[in-house]
Amino acid sequence: MVTPEQLIKLGLITKEQAKEALEKKKQNPNKSFLDILYELGYISKEEYLKILAFDLKVPYVTELKNVRLRDIKVPANILKQFRAIPFEIKYNKVKIALVNPLDYNARNYFQRIYRNAQIEFYLAHEEDINKVLQLIENRQQIQQIISDIKKELRGEAITGEESAIMRLIDFILRGAIKKKASDIHIEADEDGALIRIRIFGTLYEFLDLESEIFNAISSRIKLEAGMDVSEKRKPQDGAFSREIDGNHFDFRVSTLPTVWGESIVIRILDKRNITKSLDESGISPKNLELLKKAISYPNGIFLVTGPTGSGKSTTLYATINEVTGVDKKVITVEDPVEYKLRGIQQVSVNERAGLTFASALKAILRQDPDIIMIGEIRDMETLEIAIKAALTGHLVLSTLHTNDAVGAVSRMIDMGAEPFMVGAALVGVEAQRLVKTICPHCKAEHKPPEAFLEPIRSILPKDAKFYMGRGCEKCNMTGYAGRTPITEIFIKDDKLEAMIAKNKDKVELMEYLKNEKGFKPMFYDGLLKALKGITTLEEVYKVARP
Numbered sequence: 001m002v003t004p005e006q007l008i009k010l011g012l013i014t015k016e017q018a019k020e021a022l023e024k025k026k027q028n029p030n031k032s033f034l035d036i037l038y039e040l041g042y043i044s045k046e047e048y049l050k051i052l053a054f055d056l057k058v059p060y061v062t063e064l065k066n067v068r069l070r071d072i073k074v075p076a077n078i079l080k081q082f083r084a085i086p087f088e089i090k091y092n093k094v095k096i097a098l099v100n101p102l103d104y105n106a107r108n109y110f111q112r113i114y115r116n117a118q119i120e121f122y123l124a125h126e127e128d129i130n131k132v133l134q135l136i137e138n139r140q141q142i143q144q145i146i147s148d149i150k151k152e153l154r155g156e157a158i159t160g161e162e163s164a165i166m167r168l169i170d171f172i173l174r175g176a177i178k179k180k181a182s183d184i185h186i187e188a189d190e191d192g193a194l195i196r197i198r199i200f201g202t203l204y205e206f207l208d209l210e211s212e213i214f215n216a217i218s219s220r221i222k223l224e225a226g227m228d229v230s231e232k233r234k235p236q237d238g239a240f241s242r243e244i245d246g247n248h249f250d251f252r253v254s255t256l257p258t259v260w261g262e263s264i265v266i267r268i269l270d271k272r273n274i275t276k277s278l279d280e281s282g283i284s285p286k287n288l289e290l291l292k293k294a295i296s297y298p299n300g301i302f303l304v305t306g307p308t309g310s311g312k313s314t315t316l317y318a319t320i321n322e323v324t325g326v327d328k329k330v331i332t333v334e335d336p337v338e339y340k341l342r343g344i345q346q347v348s349v350n351e352r353a354g355l356t357f358a359s360a361l362k363a364i365l366r367q368d369p370d371i372i373m374i375g376e377i378r379d380m381e382t383l384e385i386a387i388k389a390a391l392t393g394h395l396v397l398s399t400l401h402t403n404d405a406v407g408a409v410s411r412m413i414d415m416g417a418e419p420f421m422v423g424a425a426l427v428g429v430e431a432q433r434l435v436k437t438i439c440p441h442c443k444a445e446h447k448p449p450e451a452f453l454e455p456i457r458s459i460l461p462k463d464a465k466f467y468m469g470r471g472c473e474k475c476n477m478t479g480y481a482g483r484t485p486i487t488e489i490f491i492k493d494d495k496l497e498a499m500i501a502k503n504k505d506k507v508e509l510m511e512y513l514k515n516e517k518g519f520k521p522m523f524y525d526g527l528l529k530a531l532k533g534i535t536t537l538e539e540v541y542k543v544a545r546p
Contacts, residue, residue: 293491
């Protein structure tokens with residue numbers, strides 16, 4: 001057994017950390033020293049597995065990804081009992097992950113089940129085992145529905161008012177909403193289909209289906225969304241609505257032909273997520289103060305930038321909620337209008353009918369608006385009209401695809417706008433990304449990998465602590481409870497306007513903002529949130545650079 005002294009010698013823990021863990025072990029004698037170190041966040045999961053695997057003299061697996069659930073024939077209660085998952089099954093070879101790979105009863109059971117195959121036993125962490133067990137339980141919950149669908153397909157009558165295929169669709173929609181998913185992906189493959197759901201930006205496996213079930217569910221979803229059920233060679237778009245547990249949800253559906261069949265993506269539009277105020281948006285206090293100041297200007301362009309899926313629309317809607325009132329006429333032009341809001345005139349782009357962003361904006365200017373929101377500035381014509389609107393007394397809110405806030409200036413100039421016009425019209429720019437927030441129910445101290453700590457060591461406080469979610473029932477074993485934006489923002493002043501008008505490059509603009517205006521880049525905002533235990537350091541590194 002690896003001793004505390006050996007771990008100190010290897011540089012994995014300090015003497016103080018070893019002392020604290022040994023004290024906790026006295027209070028919890030049934031827990032191993034290694035478990036306590038991991039719970040305290042003094043060693044990473046990989047270090048934990050590596051040390052334990054060395055002790056047990058077995059191989060280990062850090063993550064259980066791409067497990068084909070339909071290949072697992074062992075009942076969920078047996079897998080739960082042995083805390084085991086067969087994670088790779090081939091005709092002559094089976095790999096099994098266990099919390100205790102030396103468990104004699106478990107090894108004996110699997111050797112009987114897979115008697116004609118070579119079996120390899122691996123060490124895995126209990127958190128990862130539990131995540132897969134939850135998926136297997138999901139699959140077993142719908143076995144009766146699957147059976148009823150097969151009866152329906154054979155023309156047999158089944159009891160109940162609703163068809164079995166609609167019950168399955170309802171199960172998928174409810175499950176995705178319960179898990180706070182934003183999208184449902186139903187993807188055909190060689191011998192069936194895989195259903196994955198996107199939770200806080202990451203795709204997780206939810207169910208897998210046989211080919212005949214996939215064909216039935218595909219046809220029914222297309223019918224619900226108002227699509228041509230017989231057309232499988234062209235992409236299609238549609239939508240449908242549902243009342244679920246007293247809440248109204250809109251679902252936008254997209255289909256795409258692939259080599260194995262159609263790929264179906266259902267976007268879940270939950271109005272509850274879009275009606276937040278700016279104070280509830282999660283933007284850091286200092287940046288929020290700057291944002292509110294920017295949108296209090298009577299005219300000018302304020303931009304929210306970031307890649308697709310960075311929460312730009314949510315921030316824009318929260319901004320609209322902040323400025324909307326009886327005394328203000330607010331008009332938006334979007335492609336498409338996803339969330340219908342009261343008190344606001346919303347225009348949906350329709351390219352086929354000739355209603356583009358540019359043509360809609362020209363008409364909007366004749367509607368006597370105070371505030372105009374443009375879903376996205378995509379071309380020079382739209383940008384020109386937006387600048388004209390800003391210079392003639394309107395506050396224009398819009399989005400742009402740039403990597404950072406300062407980059408929006410050069411992007412507008414690259415699109416064809418004159419630098420002096422950009423300088424005169426621009427009020428400010430906010431750039432943002434979304435990071436996952438740690439589940440408060442399973443939050444624990446955590447030691448990030450050295451590769452993440454080394455570049456920022458010089459700016460970290462001596463007592464810096466980081467956290468992560470272990471995964472629990474409350475967060476569906478993900479360790480996360482939501483998402484929050486990390487942001488950077490600047491507001492133009494006279495000197496910055498003159499610099500933009502002279503077409504100064506991005507480096508000069510950045511230097512001025514940092515040195516004279518106290519501008520802080522997005523990574524810094526993320527780091528502060530990681531130190532406060534709102535998110536993990538790993539999440540910040542995924543979306544921003546130090």
